[in-house]
Amino acid sequence: MRGILMEEARGTIDKRDRVLKTALRLFTSQGFHATPTSQIAREAGVATGTLFHYFKSKDELINALYLESRQAFVTSLVRGIKPEMSLKDRGRLYFMNSLHWGVEHRDMFLFYQQFANSPYIDARTRKRGVQEIGFLMEYIGDGQREGVFREMPADMALAVIESIKIGMIQYFMEHRERLNNRRYTEAAFSAIWNSITR
Amino acid sequence: MRGILMEEARGTIDKRDRVLKTALRLFTSQGFHATPTSQIAREAGVATGTLFHYFKSKDELINALYLESRQAFVTSLVRGIKPEMSLKDRGRLYFMNSLHWGVEHRDMFLFYQQFANSPYIDARTRKRGVQEIGFLMEYIGDGQREGVFREMPADMALAVIESIKIGMIQYFMEHRERLNNRRYTEAAFSAIWNSITR
DNA sequence: AAAATGATTGACTAATCAGTCGAATAAATG
């Protein structure tokens, strides 16, 4: 049975966690099929048997990573959002939250990018993963009702916003020093804002 | 020796070409490592030995695909571009060329997206693949000199343009019927244009 | 039509893969 005392529990959780972290890093840098379970186990410092003790299969491992990454991302997305904020301020905060999270959780972000729509993630697991889209669809609906956004199908506006957001996360990953300079992050937000507003 | 008469030559070129086309389709839908050479050969209707007769290794095959896809894309990109065109007209045409090519050459586009920056493409092959960036960098330089573009680092502007372009190609792939409706394609171009202009 | 050359084949191999299993150890429980 899983230990209750801190010291005892840590050893156990530690190994499961080290497997997850190592797999995340290797999957994003090498791809799923190019990463053997033997390498994950070796670099995590556990035996292959231990890996399969915590995850019944390699697929279960990647699905666990997907759930963990999505949870972490969606939680960070809504941080500080208040209903009384203006449309523009809400949009800016969504963007800044995504931007900082993406850059600071590089592996998780890249994993999400690469694998969220991959066949390795089973349909049932993915189905519950549209929370983020839900937030943003509502946001776009608000903007259209207020007449602030240009005429454009809502799903096209969503595609525009999301693609710039992803592009900017990748951009700031390669220019981390600019992430704490308002001139650059605000320029990036302006690109999004102007792309869909009148 | 490779035949000179049409009928004889066709048989030969046919098999090499069928291997390439089949590999392109399977790599984009299943991924590189998830696609065994045996499956490529089987679905192309050739023996595994034939595949390795034309491509020394699986890596050489993916690199050949990369070169072919890039060549096809860059060629289509500049179609109809004239130096005397206005900045906006040139931008629109670059976009429309990319959009139509991407949607109509789905496999090549997806391949380019998935594999252009993957470790399977060797450095030497990739190095000669910055032609497209060259065009667009010049374009952005022109826009900044004319004072049409908002203040923003050139590489950030490039990242914005490229990411929206990719997003829109994916969008129109799922809405092919809208590709021949100016209202939609022009709305997509406006998103790009407004994202970087004053 | 004989010789030479390249195209094509598929059985085969060595290496590697995901996943198993029985033994050993550590922790929790009565």
Added chain:
DNA sequence: CATTTATTCGACTGATTAGTCAATCATTTT
């Protein structure tokens, strides 16, 4: 302290992989 239960190990297995090779077939040249 004795017993049960959870954790960890790594050698092992059957399946699958990229790539080989000796043989055959088709075409061109002499």
